[in-house]
Amino acid sequence: MRKITAKQFVRTQSTSLWRYVVDEAIWGSLFWVPTLVGVGLRYFFYGFLLKNDGFFYVDNNVRIKMFSNVILGKNAYLDYGCYLHACPSGIEIGENSVIMHNSVIHVFNFVGLPHASIKIGRGVFIGENSVIRGQGGVTIGNDCLISPKVSILAVNHSFASADLLIKDQPLDAKGIIIGDDVWVGGGATILDGVKIGRGSVIGAGSVVTKDIPEFSVAVGNPAKVVKSRKK
Numbered sequence: 001m002r003k004i005t006a007k008q009f010v011r012t013q014s015t016s017l018w019r020y021v022v023d024e025a026i027w028g029s030l031f032w033v034p035t036l037v038g039v040g041l042r043y044f045f046y047g048f049l050l051k052n053d054g055f056f057y058v059d060n061n062v063r064i065k066m067f068s069n070v071i072l073g074k075n076a077y078l079d080y081g082c083y084l085h086a087c088p089s090g091i092e093i094g095e096n097s098v099i100m101h102n103s104v105i106h107v108f109n110f111v112g113l114p115h116a117s118i119k120i121g122r123g124v125f126i127g128e129n130s131v132i133r134g135q136g137g138v139t140i141g142n143d144c145l146i147s148p149k150v151s152i153l154a155v156n157h158s159f160a161s162a163d164l165l166i167k168d169q170p171l172d173a174k175g176i177i178i179g180d181d182v183w184v185g186g187g188a189t190i191l192d193g194v195k196i197g198r199g200s201v202i203g204a205g206s207v208v209t210k211d212i213p214e215f216s217v218a219v220g221n222p223a224k225v226v227k228s229r230k231k
């Protein structure tokens with residue numbers, strides 16, 4: 001294992017040592033406060049740390065790292081136990097979008113991947129225990145439904161050399177684009193490089209390895225289009 005220094009640790013938590021101290025002091029004082037009182041306090045104080053365009057709801061036990069790279073739209077809701085790690089590129093959550101319990105929205109890019117970021121549109125629902133990895137860039141359009149336990153993984157490890165450890169080989173991250181009004185069924189996995197056209201439905205447990213055209217219903221592993229929603 002590579003040794004992690006204190007300087008590297010701070011770099012993974014915030015944009016500077018000063019911001020790290022401020023972010024952690026405010027988060028540590030408020031993350032646990034229950035009820036609407038906690039929601040109100042977090043709106044007021046987190047509003048100094050992140051960007052927002054109106055009232056947002058952050059429930060208790062939500063963990064946010066790299067506050068300064070987070071944008072929350074009006075009425076965005078982060079449910080109990082969510083985890084946002086916007087380092088070093090950003091996470092944007094559109095107005096009226098809901099991120100449910102225990103979901104992980106995670107950019108984590110320290111190797112200069114140019115498109116690393118996660119952008120979630122307006123009116124999107126992300127179900128419980130979903131994981132979004134944004135190293136190659138993830139864009140989710142407006143009004144999408146992402147069911148529980150969905151994995152959206154915009155990154156692969158290269159493994160071309162059998163003589164090197166896989167973890168020592170470069171990352172490959174092309175990005176994932178999900179159009180407006182897409183419903184992804186529970187437990188599905190969306191792999192890097194994939195585009196899902198607007199209005200499509202992905203069956204529960206599917207593994208999406210290739211692009212899915214607009215208004216399709218696609219199921220299975222690997223996901224295949226079984227019908228079109230257009231008559």
Ligand SMILES: CC(C)(COP(=O)(O)OP(=O)(O)OC[C@H]1O[C@@H](n2cnc3c(N)ncnc32)[C@H](O)[C@@H]1OP(=O)(O)O)[C@@H](O)C(=O)NCCC(=O)NCCS
Pocket residue numbers: 127146147148184185186187201202203204205206217219220226227
């Ligand atoms: C895909 C889904 C929406 C059904 O869509 P549909 O258009 O009604 O499709 P059908 O039920 O007619 O199924 C079409 C074919 O796909 C198959 N199929 C359906 N869902 C499938 C799935 N998740 N995985 C694999 N195959 C599936 C059916 O068995 C059927 O196969 P057949 O033609 O060989 O009989 C539904 O099966 C599904 O996966 N729903 C997700 C549920 C969920 O996640 N709920 C959480 C909400 S928050």
